[in-house]
Amino acid sequence: MNTSVTGWQVFWWAVLPYLALATFVIGHIWRWRYDQFGWTSRSTELQEKRLLKWGSPVFHYAVFAAIAGHVIGILIPESWTKAIGISESTYRWFSAGAGTAAAVGIVIGVIILAARRIFITRVRATTSPVDWVALILLAIVIALGFAETVGVNLLGSGYNYRQSVSVWFRSLFTGNPNVAVIAHAPLLYQLHATAAWVIFAVWPFSRLVHAWSYPLWYLWRPFVVYRERAAARPNEPGTSGRRWRRIGVRY
Numbered sequence: 001m002n003t004s005v006t007g008w009q010v011f012w013w014a015v016l017p018y019l020a021l022a023t024f025v026i027g028h029i030w031r032w033r034y035d036q037f038g039w040t041s042r043s044t045e046l047q048e049k050r051l052l053k054w055g056s057p058v059f060h061y062a063v064f065a066a067i068a069g070h071v072i073g074i075l076i077p078e079s080w081t082k083a084i085g086i087s088e089s090t091y092r093w094f095s096a097g098a099g100t101a102a103a104v105g106i107v108i109g110v111i112i113l114a115a116r117r118i119f120i121t122r123v124r125a126t127t128s129p130v131d132w133v134a135l136i137l138l139a140i141v142i143a144l145g146f147a148e149t150v151g152v153n154l155l156g157s158g159y160n161y162r163q164s165v166s167v168w169f170r171s172l173f174t175g176n177p178n179v180a181v182i183a184h185a186p187l188l189y190q191l192h193a194t195a196a197w198v199i200f201a202v203w204p205f206s207r208l209v210h211a212w213s214y215p216l217w218y219l220w221r222p223f224v225v226y227r228e229r230a231a232a233r234p235n236e237p238g239t240s241g242r243r244w245r246r247i248g249v250r251y
């Protein structure tokens with residue numbers, strides 16, 4: 001394998017990822033401390049519900065599946081799955097099948113959500129510049145991920161990214177980045193990873209922070225008690241015992 005790397009490649013595959021990670025961590029601390037009221041998904045449910053009702057669950061459930069896929073494919077070393085008897089070809093077809101299902105769901109979901117944001121005036125009006133940045137970045141990362149999974153793995157000749165992209169990604173967290181493996185990976189995989197770092201750097205400044213605020217406490221919070229109250233017409237001034245009165249005169 002070609003192990004030579006240039007300074008530019010070190011910058012791109014080691015320095016930039018650490019800068020993005022630092023921005024991700026420090027950005028979140030800053031946002032949490034200074035923008036508690038802005039820490040929100042900026043939901044537009046009140047502006048439009050019909051498309052959101054479909055687009056949002058399709059997108060989010062498929063994203064959860066893709067996150068699971070990234071954990072299996074990127075964080076878990078190939079040697080571990082081999083050790084439990086999963087061959088590369090079994091892994092490839094599993095990842096092509098499950099990955100394609102996730103990718104198709106994400107693409108359908110994001111098309112519904114993006115179309116809603118672009119074409120429904122009420123939703124578009126609430127969209128801030130950083131919302132557009134996040135949406136466009138997501139669209140880029142998703143399109144590239146789709147091309148990898150569907151174009152290369154399912155329909156193409158396949159590429160064992162677990163020997164390059166995954167090795168490099170994990171090496172960043174051991175403090176000894178393996179730049180050579182990613183620097184010689186196919187361009188498609190390089191672009192996807194680069195776009196992902198850009199998203200991570202933008203994340204704390206966008207609505208994506210809502211990902212960390214899933215209201216799990218709903219499961220344990222006390223019930224909200226609603227009690228019925230006999231309907232009573234409010235008293236009009238001058239129609240009940242309490243009448244208009246002159247200032248200074250006792251009741």
Ligand code: HEM
Nearest residue numbers: 066069095099102103141142145146148149153161193196
């Ligand atoms: C540096 C971080 C990331 C790396 C190294 C990475 C790597 C990969 C790889 C290698 C694949 C191909 C999987 C296959 O063919 O089986 C893939 C697919 C995909 N990625 Fe990423 N990815 C990263 C971050 C992200 C992020 C942040 C998103 C979305 C916001 C994303 C969205 C997708 C999608 C939608 C697919 C296709 C569906 C799937 O296979 O799960 N990726 N990614």
